Amino acid sequence: MSLSQSEIASGLSTILGHDAVITDAQKMDAYLKEPRKRFHAPAAAVVTPPDVPALQALLRWANENRVGIIPQGGNTGLVGAQVPLLGSEVIVSLARFDRIRAIDTAAGVMTAESGVILENAHKAAEAQGAMFPLWLASQGSARIGGVLSSNAGGVNVLAYGNARELTMGVEAVLADGRLYQGLNALKKDNTGYDLKDLLVGAEGTLGIITAATLKIFPLPEDHETALVNVTSPDAALTLFQLMRQRLGGRLNAFELIPQIGLEFQLRHGMLDADPTASPSPWYALIEVTRMAGTEPGALQSALENAFERELITDATLAESLAERTRMWTFREQMSECQSKEGASIKHDVSVPIAAVPALIAEGSAAAARIAPGIRPVPFGHMGDGNIHFNFSQPAGSDPKAFMAQYDEAVHEVIYETVLKLGGSVSAEHGIGQLKVDLLKQVKDPVALDMMRAIKTALDPNGILNPGKMLG
Known part of the structure; x- marks a missing residue:
């Protein structure tokens, strides 16, 4: 028999103390409101355990009493993994797990607890002359545990990989309260399955990450950054291939941005100045890392070669930190600026890099056939094939009517295009709760069976993030 809300609150208070348990609806509100405002289920309670033993005790109790548990970091997730689905779960905030346990620049590792804000992890590494290269627009509020649980990417995947590739080991509390002590800094460890890779990207469905050993790198001497005019995604693809050939591993970002994104931001006063050299249908934001002992000018030289080949029509190189910041602000505000234009239909998809132009062309045409006047706003990490393929409502249309009429149909044609091109x-x-049904439609049935078997083995009572990912 399931526990009532008052029984849950009483049990939680006994384990954690009254100060670590929140049941007041107004105080819980911040934990329930996710960025896209798509999910609105209540929670039985919110708890803020102070340490690993307290979290272990909490999960033992929850497992025995079949109480659903939702791990939450900075509440910046975009698919609803970090907020309730059923309305009876307990949100476990990891905000108090906020220590940097160790930094070893010689070994190139940093051990950070799951509640450390990503920006604070950056600052801690930089204070020791090192860099943690995972950069997100939400880094001022996103926390390490959520970043790892969602296997976040960001703008530096091209050079450094996503969260999974930056993680050497994790510590996690399992559903029954046992502690998996997988923190290590070994580059070679052939002693069985790589269990950290199960937990990273599992969205809290297999265990709650409490700390991680992360890769850090020497702090760059400088960055060379340029905002480049290109005529089309096809031209951007050719330019990317040239940049990779000329710059190799120094190329750490290649972001594609459409002109409409600049128009939105300038119209709504989101930029203090136009960061571009001149009007263009598309822009590529390119950045090169310059390490100590290397000569400056590599990006400028590569762009001069691109001009000679007529791959770009204009460009501006950042000559100050303020100019570099303005260029990156332009890129990072691409999601926010769409909300100022009304409703938008959003997709986080990837295809092989060579298929990015086809994705944008075919997807835009398909959406336009369904919804005349719809405004495509595709942007993102062209260097790794990850495009945020978004669509803003026609100018002046009613937002609710637009979403009611076109949301499902546009999703269908975009995902159909993505899968046809061999993408994800x-x-x-x-996945969270947003794409549970979609995952069942597109994932290999054998892969789904394997995932369910792992879930059953590690969480037989289904208390960890119930209903998420696998449903």
Whole structure:
């Protein structure tokens, strides 16, 4: 028999103390409101355990009493993994797990607890002359545990990989309260299955990450950054291939941005100045890392070669930190600016890099056939094939009517296009509760069976993030 809300609150208070348990609806509100405002289920309670033993005790109790548990970091997720689905779950905030346990620059590792804000992890590494290269627009509020649980990507995947590739080991509490002590800094460890890779990207469905050993790198001497005019995604693809050939591993970002994104931001006063050299249908934001001992000018030289080949029509190189910041602000505000234009239909998808132009062309045409006047706003990480393929409502149309009429149909044609091109329906945002049904439609049935078997083995009572990912 399931526990009532008052019984849950009483049990939680006995384990954690009254100060670590929130049941007041107004105080819980911030934990329930996710960025896209798509999910509105209540929670039985919110708890803020102070340490690993307290979290272990909590999960033992929850497992014995079949109480659903939702791990939550900075509540920045975009697919609803971090908020309730059923209305009876307990949200476990990891905000108090906020220590940097160790930094070893010689070994190139940092051990951070799951509640550390990503930006604070950056600052801690930089204070020791090192860099943690996972950069997100939400880094001021996203926390390490959520970043790892969603296997976040960001703008530096091209050079450094996504969260999974930056993780050497994790510590996690399992559904029955046992502690998996997988923190290590070994580059070679052939002693069985790589269990950290199960937990990273599992969205809290297999265990709650409490700390991780992360790769850090020497702090760059400088960055060379340019915003480049290109005529089309096809031209951007050719330019990317040239940049990779000329710059190799120094090329750490290649972002594609459409002109409409600049128009939105300038119209709504989101930029203090136009960061571009001149008007263009498309822009590529390119950045090169310059390490100590290397000569500056590599990006400028590569762009001069691109001009000679007529791959670009204009460009501006950042000559100051303020100019570099303005260029990246332009890129990072691409999601926010769409909300100022009304409703938008959003997709986080990936295709092979060579198929990015086809994705944008075919997807835009398909959406336009369904919804005349719809405004495509595709942007993102062209260097790794991850495009945020978004569509803003026609100018002046009613937002609710637009979403009611076109949301499902546009999703269908975009995902159909993605799959035809050999891509993925979730590149870096995850599955959560938003894409559970979609995953069942597109995932290999054998892969789904394997995932369910792992879930059953590690969480037989289904208390960890119930209903998420696998449903």
